[in-house]
Amino acid sequence: MPLILVTNDDGLHSPGIMSLYGAVKHLGDAYIVAPDRERSAAGHSLTLHRPLKVSEVRERVYSINGTPTDCVTVAINKVLPERPSLVVSGINRGANLGDDITYSGTVSAAIEGTMFGIPSIAFSMPSSKQYHFDTASAVAYNIASYVLKHSLPYDTLLNVNIPNVAKEDIRGMRFTRQGKRLYDGAIQETFDPWGEKHYWIGGGKPYWERGEDTDIETLEANYISVTPIHLDLTNYDALSFFKEKWRGDGMWTWDSDEKV
Template sequence: MHILVSNDDGIHSEGILALEETLKSVGEVYTVAPDRERNAVSHALTLHRPLRIDEIAPRRFAVNGTPTDCVNLAVKGFLPVRPDMVVSGINKGPNLGDDITYSGTVAAAIEGALLGIPSLAVSVVGLRTDYRFGPAAEFAASLAAHVAANGLPANTLLNVNVPNLDRSELKGYRFTHQGKRLYGEKIEVCPNPRGKHYYWISGDDLGFDPQEGSDCVAVNEGYISVTPLHVDLTNYQALQSMRGTRLPWH
């Protein structure tokens, strides 16, 4: 059993180190991760410049690219073995609701799934400081062992979010659906010293839509959320109703 670890927080992230440690009990771990933080790069693939891979320790490799680059290169022949599983994380910060469309963490697991490998994304729901990686690393290893024994449905990855709590404070886990995070619509405009403006993308955190069974609700109630995802973005309900539509086009 060979496990590929990656994540967008970069090769030196404590979250990656915590994950490597517990996954050793499940299989032989290789880490191929960006050489620096590459948060919110989504599923970007580097096609217009060469990539460099540095071995910084045995079976640990830093890439000057995106999380998706890392998984792509690792699986398609850089590593001496084809990984049996991809685990991306442990991310510093949540990947809940539709935020996952920006996520480099989830994208690394998506890349694994697209390449036909059972894949997990694991995040701890803390905000910028004091991350408790222990319970998330422990849960990730037990989930990885379960997936190794039982497999996953085809074209499926699991998105896991762990509340930033001590082990004894966690209420358990729930299988969930992707919820919806809510943000205020705001940009920050500031003057620069040369009289031009620059912009920060921002938006106040307004919480989440309280849909029953969602990842956001589970985590808010102290449960680990496990959401099965797939990459088919088709809205089948809309497709069904649109098939009866006539467009003004001849």
Template sequence: MRILLSNDDGVHSPGLVALFEGLKGLGDLEVVAPDRDHSGASNSLTLNRPLTVEQHPNGFRSVDGTPTDCVHLAVNGLFDQPFDRVVSGINTHANLGDDIIYSGTVAAATEGRHLGLPAIAVSLVNNGHFHYETAARVVRHLLESARPLALGPRSILNVNVPDLPWNELNGFRVTRLGHRERAEGAVPMTCPRGKERYWIGAAGAGGDAGPGTDFQAVREGYVSITPVHIDMTRHDAMASLREWVEGLGDSGEAEV
């Protein structure tokens, strides 16, 4: 088995190193990750300049681009042998609920899925103890399963691991994505040259964080495993939207 590892925290992230160490022996591991932190990059792809790839003494490769760039290059040009799957992480912080819209960690996994490879995004729900080895062991446990998992097209697993020692985990839960409340406001500041700048505010708390959600699972000490389908079509709205569009021909205008 050939496994491509990537992330959005950068090639020197301790989570990426822990993932590599934790998966040794499962097969051939290759690491291609951004040369710096690209948290929040989502699925952005660099199209306005060429990309530089650098190989480091530990064998990891870095790209001066986004997580999506890294997986795209790795699968479509850097290596002669094909990969069997992509694992992205271990992200330094949680990717729960709406976080996945912005997450470069999830984006690296979805790029692998777009290119036809099974993919997992894994994040540590960090409380300051940095139990990356637990998250790495969770991924290994999933990959070593004797029962192959078929999620179907355009689907990945989004895994969030409580920041606990392995023996303190309560188990695994299959979850749905929760939702966060509105993010905090932008934080103004003044730079040394006297110009006004802004920090993006912190993410909101879990607004929909009850039974069945990824928020609740990790709060109760369980590994959250969410199947994520990369199809943004609102299928249950198709019929009512079709009726609305057909009505446009009758009145010539409609309210939105």
């Protein structure tokens, strides 16, 4: 039985993680190692300034007082009895789309798994009052079982967004590119009890670049969106461009540069 690590960023007590666990426990030896509380928008952050406590909540279920990324690295290095064959993260309450995935604790947990060379998948559903976790669970089962069998390309994870609808209303699955959120920038002003102004980030309605092949438009059309994400952020086109251009412009003038 392959070992499967289940984590999330909504915290151990979120229903989404139990739904994901319910899906993958049929595929292997599943362990939950998740943050002890909600850590949304944690990004790919590690806790370096203090030690972390691992609590065994029950058999094969652990909480850590840290970020999703902490959970993955501590789980793999210290908690699990062996190296996992798969890392799954979610099911997040709130879609993870476009550039916003860099904020996402859910996706960052999958990034961390990928850095360990382990096939990793992030699962999310758009925000709502009610969640069709049975839909998400069926999708997670299908995709996780495929990935366990066929693995994933080098340095690449899957960012899966699932429409929050009944199973029969899902129109299918599509591979997508990461879309682009255009400026939104909502920040609310609020005051503390002593009348001092504070700022609270959030509350905006994002505006998205359109494109049939994007994650956002695919999800909106009630398809499951699967975006292959890689860890190499180098813009290779820009790299070639700069190599020519900056030298041509005489941008750099360290004398010794000419020697090379």
